[in-house]
Amino acid sequence: MVDYHDLMRDLHVKNDSKIVMLVGDGLGGLPLQPGGKTELETANTPNLDGLVAKGTCGLSMPVLPGIAPGSGPGHLGLFGYDPLKFLIGRGALEATGIGLELQANDVAVRCNFCTLDANGNISDRRAGRIASDDSKVIVEKLQAVKIDGVEVIVKPVKEHRFVVLFRAEGLGGKVRDTDPQQTGVPPLDPVAEDAASQRTAEIAKQFVLKAREIIKDEPKANGLTMRGFSAKPAIPSYQELYGLKAAAIAVYPMYKGLASLVGMDIIGDAADLDQQMEVLKQNWDKYDFFFIHFKYTDSTGEDGDFDTKVKRTEELDSAIPAIMALDPSVVIVTGDHSTPAYLKSHSWHPVPTLLYSDCCRSDACTIFGESTCLQGGLGQFEAKYLMGLAMANAGRLSKFGA
Amino acid sequence: MVDYHDLMRDLHVKNDSKIVMLVGDGLGGLPLQPGGKTELETANTPNLDGLVAKGTCGLSMPVLPGIAPGSGPGHLGLFGYDPLKFLIGRGALEATGIGLELQANDVAVRCNFCTLDANGNISDRRAGRIASDDSKVIVEKLQAVKIDGVEVIVKPVKEHRFVVLFRAEGLGGKVRDTDPQQTGVPPLDPVAEDAASQRTAEIAKQFVLKAREIIKDEPKANGLTMRGFSAKPAIPSYQELYGLKAAAIAVYPMYKGLASLVGMDIIGDAADLDQQMEVLKQNWDKYDFFFIHFKYTDSTGEDGDFDTKVKRTEELDSAIPAIMALDPSVVIVTGDHSTPAYLKSHSWHPVPTLLYSDCCRSDACTIFGESTCLQGGLGQFEAKYLMGLAMANAGRLSKFGA
Numbered sequence: 001m002v003d004y005h006d007l008m009r010d011l012h013v014k015n016d017s018k019i020v021m022l023v024g025d026g027l028g029g030l031p032l033q034p035g036g037k038t039e040l041e042t043a044n045t046p047n048l049d050g051l052v053a054k055g056t057c058g059l060s061m062p063v064l065p066g067i068a069p070g071s072g073p074g075h076l077g078l079f080g081y082d083p084l085k086f087l088i089g090r091g092a093l094e095a096t097g098i099g100l101e102l103q104a105n106d107v108a109v110r111c112n113f114c115t116l117d118a119n120g121n122i123s124d125r126r127a128g129r130i131a132s133d134d135s136k137v138i139v140e141k142l143q144a145v146k147i148d149g150v151e152v153i154v155k156p157v158k159e160h161r162f163v164v165l166f167r168a169e170g171l172g173g174k175v176r177d178t179d180p181q182q183t184g185v186p187p188l189d190p191v192a193e194d195a196a197s198q199r200t201a202e203i204a205k206q207f208v209l210k211a212r213e214i215i216k217d218e219p220k221a222n223g224l225t226m227r228g229f230s231a232k233p234a235i236p237s238y239q240e241l242y243g244l245k246a247a248a249i250a251v252y253p254m255y256k257g258l259a260s261l262v263g264m265d266i267i268g269d270a271a272d273l274d275q276q277m278e279v280l281k282q283n284w285d286k287y288d289f290f291f292i293h294f295k296y297t298d299s300t301g302e303d304g305d306f307d308t309k310v311k312r313t314e315e316l317d318s319a320i321p322a323i324m325a326l327d328p329s330v331v332i333v334t335g336d337h338s339t340p341a342y343l344k345s346h347s348w349h350p351v352p353t354l355l356y357s358d359c360c361r362s363d364a365c366t367i368f369g370e371s372t373c374l375q376g377g378l379g380q381f382e383a384k385y386l387m388g389l390a391m392a393n394a395g396r397l398s399k400f401g402a
Numbered sequence: 403m404v405d406y407h408d409l410m411r412d413l414h415v416k417n418d419s420k421i422v423m424l425v426g427d428g429l430g431g432l433p434l435q436p437g438g439k440t441e442l443e444t445a446n447t448p449n450l451d452g453l454v455a456k457g458t459c460g461l462s463m464p465v466l467p468g469i470a471p472g473s474g475p476g477h478l479g480l481f482g483y484d485p486l487k488f489l490i491g492r493g494a495l496e497a498t499g500i501g502l503e504l505q506a507n508d509v510a511v512r513c514n515f516c517t518l519d520a521n522g523n524i525s526d527r528r529a530g531r532i533a534s535d536d537s538k539v540i541v542e543k544l545q546a547v548k549i550d551g552v553e554v555i556v557k558p559v560k561e562h563r564f565v566v567l568f569r570a571e572g573l574g575g576k577v578r579d580t581d582p583q584q585t586g587v588p589p590l591d592p593v594a595e596d597a598a599s600q601r602t603a604e605i606a607k608q609f610v611l612k613a614r615e616i617i618k619d620e621p622k623a624n625g626l627t628m629r630g631f632s633a634k635p636a637i638p639s640y641q642e643l644y645g646l647k648a649a650a651i652a653v654y655p656m657y658k659g660l661a662s663l664v665g666m667d668i669i670g671d672a673a674d675l676d677q678q679m680e681v682l683k684q685n686w687d688k689y690d691f692f693f694i695h696f697k698y699t700d701s702t703g704e705d706g707d708f709d710t711k712v713k714r715t716e717e718l719d720s721a722i723p724a725i726m727a728l729d730p731s732v733v734i735v736t737g738d739h740s741t742p743a744y745l746k747s748h749s750w751h752p753v754p755t756l757l758y759s760d761c762c763r764s765d766a767c768t769i770f771g772e773s774t775c776l777q778g779g780l781g782q783f784e785a786k787y788l789m790g791l792a793m794a795n796a797g798r799l800s801k802f803g804a
Contacts, residue, residue, distance in 0.1 A: 034456050034764050063802060065783060066790030067409055070803035083803070084404040093804050342761060346801050348794045349763050371766060380781040 004388065005241055007400060008080065012243040017329035017394040019244070019289045020280075023078060024316045025071070025255075026298030026339025028351040028370060032306055039297075039306055039341060040352055041369035043313035047320035048333060048354065048368040055331075055356030057365040058378020060386060062337045068346045074336030075258045079291075080242075080387030081235060088261070089173060089230020095163045096257030098155055102232040107171045107200050110228045112179065113138065113160040113221035120186045120223075125179065126160045127221040135159060138221050145210045150203055160221065164207065172197030173231030175204060180225075187225045200229065237263030238289065242391055247283060249276045250293035259291055273315060277322040284326050294319075298346075301339030309341050330393045331356040332386065333368075350380055357393035407643055409802060410482065410790065414645040419731035419796040421646070421691045422682075425480060426718045427473075427657075428700030428741025430753040430772060434708055441699075441708060441743060442754055443771035445715035449722035450735060450756070450770040457733070457758030459767040460780025462788060464739045470750040476738030477660045481693075482644075482789030483637060490663065491575060491632020497565045498659030500557055504634040509573045509602050512630045514581065515540065515562040515623035522588045522625075527581065529562045529623040537561060540623050547612045552605055562623065566609065574599030575633030577606060582627075589627045602631065639665030640691065644793060649685060651678045652695035661693055675717060679724040686728050696721075700748075703741030711743050732795045733758045734788065735770075752782055759795035 029039035062069045062077050063084065072093050073083035088096070091108035102108060113127035113135065127135075139156040142164075146152070151167035174193035180186075190204035204226060215222050238246040240263075247267045248259030256266045265287070268279030276292055283290075294316050300309035316333075323331060334353040337346050352373040363377035374380075378389070391397045431441035464471045464479050465486065474495050475485030490498070493510035504510060515529035515537065532540075541558040544566075548554070553569035576595035582588075592606035606628060617624050640648040642665075649669045650661030658668045667689070670681030678694055685692075696718050702711035718735075725733060736755040739748050754775040765779035776782075780791070793799045 030761055030763055034760070038763075059781075064406060064409075064790065065780075065787035066792075066794035066799060067413075068794065068799065068801040070801050073803040082403075084409075087404070088803070090804060340761070347761075348791075348799070370763060374765060374779055374781075375777070 004384070005236060008241045008388065008391065009236070011397045011400055012241070012391060013396055013398050014243050015395055017288070017396060018284070018326070019330040019332070019390050019394050020292065020323055020328045021078065021290070021332045021334070021390065022292045022294070022316070022319065022323065024294050024297040024313065024333070024335045026301045026337060026346065027335025028338025028340070028347070028349050029301065029309065030340035030342040030349065032342055038370050039301070039309040040313055041371070043310045043317065045314065045317040045368055047317045049366060051320060051331065051333070051356050052354050052368045052372070053366045054362060055354050056360045056363050056378055057352070057354050057368070057373040057376030059350035059370070059373050059376075059380045060334055060353040060383045061350045061380060062383050064382070066348045068348045069337050070346065071254055071336060072258065075255065077383030078334065078336055078386060079262050080384055081262070082384050086233060086235050088233050090228025091163070091230040092233060094157060094228065095165055096261065097254040098157055098163060099253035099257060100153065100155060100163065100165060101257065101260050103167065104232055105167050105169055105171065107166045107173050107229055107231050109164045109166075109204070109226045111162050111164050112225050112227070113162070114187070114223045114225055115220050116186070116223035122180065122183045122185060122187065122223065124220070125183060125225070129159050130220050132156070132158050135162065135221065138215060138218060141214050142211050144214065145207055147203055147206050147210075152207065164226070166200065166203050168203070170196070171200045171203070171231065173200065173229050175201045175229040177227040178208075178225050179227050187223060190226060204229075233261065235262055239263055242289070242387065242396070244289040245287050246289040246291065247287040248291045248293070249279045250291075251276070252293070252295050255293040255295070264291060273319050277319055280323070281326065297335065298339045301341050302344060304341050304344040306341035329357060329395075330390050332390055334386065353378060353386070355389060355393060360393055406786070406790065407638060410643045410793065411638070413799045413802060414643070414793060415798055415800050416645050417797055419690070419798060420686070420728070421732040421734070421792050421796050422694065422725055422730045423480065423692070423734045423736070423792065424694045424696070424718070424721065424725065425477075426696050426699040426715065426735070426737045428703045428739060428748065429715075429737025430740025430742070430749070430751050431703065431711065432742035432744045432751065434744055440772050441703070441711040442715055443773070445712045445719065447716065447719040447770055449719045451768060453722060453726075453733065453735070453758050454756050454770045454774070455768045456764060457756050458762045458765045458780055459754070459756050459770070459775040459778025461752035461772070461775050461782045462736050462755040462785045463752045463782060464785050466784070468750045470748045471739050472748065473656055473738060474660065477657065479785030480736065480738055480788060481640075481664050482786055483664070484786050488635060488637050490635045492630025493565070493632040494635060496559060496630065497567055498663065499656040500559055500565060501655035501659060502555065502557060502565065502567060503659065503662050505569065506634055507569055507571055507573065509568045509575050509631055509633050511566045511568075511606070511628045513564050513566050514627050514629070515564070516589070516625045516627055517622050518588070518625035524582065524585045524587060524589065524625065526622070527585060527627070531561050532622050534558070534560050537564065537623065540617060540620060543616050544613050546616060547609055549605055549608050554609065566628070568602065568605050570605070572598070573602045573605070573633065575602065575631050577603045577631040579629040580610070580627045581629050589625060592628060606631075635663065637664055641665055644691070644789065644798070646691040647689050648691040648693065649689040650693045650695070651681045652693075653678070654695070654697050657695040657697075666693060675721050679721055682725070683728065699737065700741045703743050704746055706743050706746040708743035731759060732792050734792055736788065755780065755788070757791060757795065762795055
C-alpha cells in the first residue's frame with residue numbers, strides 16, 4: 001500500500017513557486033443563535049472574500065468527525081501529517097510550547113513541583129499552585145544539577161509546572177510517570193517500559209535525587225513528579241516530503257516549536273501580524289513555503305468573546321493585501337480547528353478553508369464563511385490532504401504512475 | 403496508529419446529556435421514475451422537516467460506496483463499529499434474530515433439518531421445507547439432548563431452520579459447516595479449524611448423534627446439518643467506548659439482539675411506535691442514550707410497496723414530538739441502509755440523516771429528503787462516524803492532544 005507521504009516523497013519536483021499558508025488559529029465558529037451567523041460570517045472580510053471569488057473553498061476536518069484537536073494534532077494535520085499516526089508526546093509538546101527546540105537525542109519531561117511531608121509523602125501534588133515568579137527562581141536553582149554524560153536543561157513553564165530535557169545519545173522516551181495521582185504516598189520511581197529507555201529512567205532517578213537535595217528546604221516546592229516522558233517525535237521533514245524550504249512566521253513559542261518539529265526555519269521576531277507581514281516580505285526570496293500563524297481567532301473564541309473574535313477575524317483579513325502584493329503562486333487560508341465563542345473551547349466542527357492559485361478550479365463561492373465553504377470545490381476533506389493540494393496547485397507534484 | 407475506538411475510549415467524559423438515535427430501518431429510497439421523488443420526499447413529514455431546519459443533515463454511507471449491508475453490519479455501523487472489522491458470525495446473527503442473548507461462553511449454530519435416505523445420504527437438504535408449526539414440535543423434542551458439562555439450547559427459527567447454542571467454558575467458534583451442499587451424500591462431520599474449537603466440534607458430533615436418535619422416525623426431518631458456527635463476537639461495549647448507559651427500544655428480536663451485542667439494555671415490551679415512545683418516556687431518567695428502532699420503512703420497501711413506505715415514513719415522523727417533549731440534548735434520525743421500493747431490497751444508497759443539538763452548526767436544509775441531505779453540513783460520511791458526532795454534540799468528548 002502506497003501511503004500519501006510516499007506519494008509526496010516520490011512525486012515532488014522543485015520550481016520557483018511560492019506557497020503561503022495563513023492559519024487563523026481556531027478560525028471556524030458557530031452562531032450564537034441557531035440560524036444566525038458565525039464569527040467569520042459576521043466579520044467584514046473584503047480581502048478574504050475577494051480571494052474566495054477567485055479561489056476554491058472547502059471545509060477542513062482536523063482529525064475525523066467529532067474529534068476536537070489540541071494545537072499539536074491540529075497543526076500536524078495542516079502540515080500534512082496524519083495526526084492519528086504522528087503523535088507528539090506530552091513532554092515534547094510542553095517543551096515545544098515554551099520554545100525549546102527538540103533535538104534527535106532529547107527526552108523531554110513535564111515536571112510538577114509538589115509538597116512532601118516529613119515522611120516523604122506527597123501532601124500537595126501541585127505545591128499549592130506556587131506563583132510563577134517563585135517557581136521560576138527554584139527552577140533556576142535546579143539548573144545546577146549535573147549528570148555525567150548528559151546535558152540537562154531545566155526551564156520554567158507556569159506555576160508549579162516546569163520542563164526537564166535530557167540530551168544524550170540513545171535515550172528512549174518510554175518511562176512511566178512518577179506522579180502517583182494521589183496524596184499521602186511518595187512519588188513513584190521512574191520505571192523504563194522498554195530496554196531502550198533503561199538509561200533514561202536511570203538518569204531521571206539521578207535527577208530527582210540531586211534536585212530534591214537542592215530544594216529540600218523549600219516551604220512548598222520541596223519535591224517533584226515527572227510525567228509525559230517523550231523523545232522527539234519521528235516526523236519526516238518538509239524538505240524530505242515536499243522538497244520545500246519552509247519558514248514559519250509565528251508570535252507564540254508553541255507554533256514556532258510545532259513548525260520546527262517538521263523542519264521549518266523559524267524566522268523573524270514579530271510581535272504582531274503587521275510585523276509578521278514585514279518578516280514575510282523580507283524573506284520572500286529565501287523560502288518556498290511560508291506558514292504564518294495568527295493566534296487571536298482562537299484565544300478570543302476560548303474566552304467566549306464573539307465580538308472580539310469577529311474583530312480579530314477582520315484583522316486577519318487585513319493581512320491579505322500584503323500577502324497578495326508579493327504575488328504568491330498558492331495561498332491557503334485555514335485554521336487548525338474551530339473555536340466557537342459559543343462553546344469557549346476547541347471544537348470538532350470542520351474549518352472554513354480557501355485555496356487560491358491560477359489553476360485551482362474556482363467554485364461559486366464569493367464569501368468566506370462556514371455555510372458558503374460547505375458548497376465549495378474542495379468539499380469536506382481531512383486536513384492532512386491540504387498540503388498535497390498546495391503542492392499540486394504550485395506545480396510541484398509530478399504525476400503518479402505512467 | 404490511534405484508531406477511532408481508541409479516541410472514543412480515551413476522550414469520552416460523562417455529563418447529564420441525553421442522546422436519542424431514531425432508526426427508520428431502510429429509510430433511504432429511490433423515485434419510481436427518474437427525476438421523481440423518493441418515498442421520504444413524497445411523505446408529508448412536518449416534524450422531521452422542523453428538526454432539519456434547526457439541525458444539520460447529511461448522507462450516511464452504511465459501509466463503503468456500492469455496498470448494501472444486511473441488518474447486522476448496517477446497525478453495527480450506526481452504533482459506531484466499523485462493519486468491515488467487527489463481523490457477526492452467521493450463527494450468532496441467527497441466534498440474535500430470534501432473541502437469544504449470546505453470552506461470552508456461547509457458540510451458536512444455524513441448523514437445517516434435512517431428509518436422509520436409508521443409506522444415510524441426504525435426499526432433501528431442506529426436509530421438504532417442512533412447515534414452521536411441524537418443525538417447532540420436532541425442535542422441542544431436541545431439547546431433550548443432554549451433553550456432559552455443556553448447556554444445550556435449541557430454538558426453532560422458521561420452516562426447516564433452527565438454532566443450537568452450546569454454552570460452556572472455552573469453546574472456540576471455528577468449526578466447519580456440515581452441510582455438503584449437495585444430495586446423495588451424507589452430512590459431513592463437524593471439523594475444528596483450530597485447537598480452541600476441538601471441543602466444540604466434539605460436542606457438535608455428540609449433539610448430532612443424539613439428535614438423530616430422537617428424530618430418526620420423522621418422515622421428512624430425520625437428519626440435520628450445521629452451518630455458521632460462531633462464538634459471541636468480541637465487540638467493545640457502549641459503556642467501555644462511550645461511557646454511555648444505553649437502552650434499546652425495539653419491537654423485533656433481531657434489533658434487540660444487535661443492541662444487546664454492544665451492551666445496551668433492552669427495555670420495555672412495546673409492540674408499536676406509540677408504545678415505544680411511552681417506554682422512552684418512562685425510562686428517560688435511567689439512561690444516557692436511547693436507540694429506537696422502527697422496522698416498517700424497511701419491510702414496505704422490501705415488499706416494493708412505495709405508497710405504504712410513504713405512509714410508514716409519515717408514522718415515523720409522528721413520533722418526533724414525543725421525543726422532543728423530553729428535551730433531548732442530541733437527536734439523530736437515520737437508517738441502517740436504504741430499502742428503495744423500486745429495488746425491493748436493501749441497497750447501497752447513502753441514507754438521509756439528521757442531527758440536532760444546540761451546537762450542531764445548522765445548515766441551509768429545511769426538508770428531510772435524499773436531495774436536500776446531499777447539501778447538508780454533515781456531507782456524505784461513513785456511518786461508523788455518526789456516534790462520534792453524537793458524542794461531540796453532547797459535549798461528551800474532550801479534545802485530542804494538547
